[in-house]
Amino acid sequence: MNLNFPNLLTGFRVLLIPVIVVVYFMPFSWAAMASALIFMLASFTDWLDGYLARKLDQSTPFGAFLDPVADKLMVAVILVMLVDTYSNLWITLPACVIIGREILISALREWMAEIGQRASVAVSYIGKVKTTAQMGSLVILLAFPGGSWQSYVGLAGLMIATLLTLWSMIIYMKAAWPILMGKRESH
Template identity: 45%
Template sequence: MKLNLAIILTLIRILAIPVVVVCFYSSIPNARPIAGIVFGLAAITDLLDGYVARRFGQISRFGEFLDPVADKLMVAIVLVLLVQSDPRSYVDVIAMIIIGREITVSALREWMATIGLRSNVKVSWGGKVKTTLQMFGIAFMVYQNYLFGLDMYNLGFALLLAAAGMTLWSMYVYLRAAWPSMQADH
């Protein structure tokens, strides 16, 4: 494996996770906004690593493996933090929808790859919209404080709610694409 800028950006996303967790629980002033900013910056690397990999010919098997792992780790861990810190059940339900979809679609992609049909469930525009809404929503909820008079937590919650809707829609699209293969006999 050759280390390149695209892989370094992905690794930064993984290394940002403990920083976000420590800041999230810290009692220092502005710890939650710092955690939100770190999460947001890490989320931006998700956009950059793919662009860098394609633009500069840095696509690698390791990078293709690591990128979705970094995304799922970051999102799942920080959703657990938000669920733990907000006792309202609808935050739990949204987190369950998002994490459940990630597990379902990952398993679906793995299974489709084993039967040679991985391209039938490749990332779609719906998945990209879902990811964008999700990353902004989580970052704003983690930030928690008001910014320029805006309630960042509630704005983030609204975006995360929209992301949950897109999550269900994109999962439906992936499952619909795979359904004929699921019904086929060996």
């Protein structure tokens, strides 16, 4: 295993997940904002580790495995926290869609890789836009829990992220559908 700087950043992101949770539930007025700032730092490391891995030519199999796992863990944990905090359909339904999509697409990618068709379900531009909208909305929802105007902005962002989540899922499924239905030969 090569523990280069990009991989250490990814590991750091995983270690920040329980820190975000603990800080968020602390009984202080600043806890929500502090957890949002930690989440923002963790989200930034997602971009930075990928950039550095490419720029420094330090991509590794370990990093390629851990990076998407770290992202999915972080987003799922934050969504579960927000479902607990907001306790309403407008957070719960997007959380179910986003987490469900991540499970479905992860399983699809794993299966496609097994049959030598991984490139058919590569990360798309829509997926990157979805991730940006998702991370931004989660920062806002963490920072401003409750009925403030900021939380409504975060909720609107989460709705946009959810629509992009569904759109990207459709793109992935459309690309994989012929293979799933046995209409295209696998290698």
